[in-house]
Amino acid sequence: MSTREQTELQTLAQDFREALRHSVYLVRRLDADGDLSAAQLSTLKMLLDDGVRVGEIARNLGVKVPSATEQVIKLERAGLARREADPDDSRAVRVVLTTEGRAAVDSANERRNAVMAGILAALTEDDRKALAAALPVIDKINSSLQN
Amino acid sequence: MSTREQTELQTLAQDFREALRHSVYLVRRLDADGDLSAAQLSTLKMLLDDGVRVGEIARNLGVKVPSATEQVIKLERAGLARREADPDDSRAVRVVLTTEGRAAVDSANERRNAVMAGILAALTEDDRKALAAALPVIDKINSSLQN
DNA sequence: GCTCATAGTTAGGTAGCCTAATAGTTAGGC
DNA sequence: GCCTAACTATTAGGCTACCTAACTATGAGC
Incomplete structure (x- = not known):
């Protein structure tokens, strides 16, 4: 794996973690239902x-x-x-x-x-x-x- | 919005909910760290x-x-x-x-x-x-x- | 200078998860 | 056949992260 690919992997990892963290809003919205x-x-x-x-x-x-x-x-x-x-x-x-x-x-x-x-x-x-x-x-x- | 699009929306909604639910595995794996x-x-x-x-x-x-x-x-x-x-x-x-x-x-x-x-x-x-x-x-x- | 709104804390309660200990059941070795 | 080891589920006790309601203290509008 090239250095560039390594960096991209790191960035994706960080972004995905961030997206997951923010998904609490979505999860809570769904759970609020019922x-x-x-x-x-x-x-x-x-x-x-x-x-x-x-x-x-x-x-x-x-x-x-x-x-x-x-x-x-x-x-x-x-x-x-x-x-x-x-x-x-x-x-x-x-x-x-x-x-x-x-x-x-x-x-x-x-x-x-x-x-x-x-x-x-x-x-x-x-x-x-x-x-x-x-x-x-x-x-x-x-x-x-x-x- | 056409009927086909309506159906696709429903399917996507269901699939996304399912994916979110399964993400507990991922979230727990990350949290297990520390x-x-x-x-x-x-x-x-x-x-x-x-x-x-x-x-x-x-x-x-x-x-x-x-x-x-x-x-x-x-x-x-x-x-x-x-x-x-x-x-x-x-x-x-x-x-x-x-x-x-x-x-x-x-x-x-x-x-x-x-x-x-x-x-x-x-x-x-x-x-x-x-x-x-x-x-x-x-x-x-x-x-x-x-x- | 009241009154009302805003910022934060405290108190008390719930859901969902965990580990450790326990009871009962099955399966394998001899 | 029996004894031990493995497995299934429950109970007990404890933790984190939420919540609402009630309170204290400060700020802002008229």
């Missing part, structure tokens, strides 16, 4: 397909198992999820959505998408293209870190 | 130029004033910042860096940039170009929300 916190909405979304084990929830959220248990307990108290015994492994717990949970995911998801769409609508078409082109890269970075 | 939390490093960086008022710190961080006070108190206890009376307005407080604070910003900043650069080095040149092109857009979004 009755469902970001962590809880993320958890509920995982449950859409099928029952999911607590450990898997933790891995998906990028947190430790006790933190996932905590989220599940809150969702259960809110009547949005339910814990069931895993038929294959009695150490494990399968977390599933309740009917209310399913409805809550759908409506929270739609409302947040609408907020985000409103923000993106203020951009130019070129801006949106540039953003769309970067999303796969960001996902690539993130999944490489997921460990 | 002795200085993300909030504290951000606060310290603001002080580099000049004394900054608590209200201004709050606005910059995107938090309420009491939260900024809290950060300042912690930095003060850590010996990294100092509160001084504002000569122009005795209601106000100017927060300034100590010598240790200045050194701490520099080293934490460098270490985090190095971590980020390491992550970005694993991408292709095209990926980095796409990312670099999107950063101004992200900043544009963020500054539109800042208020």
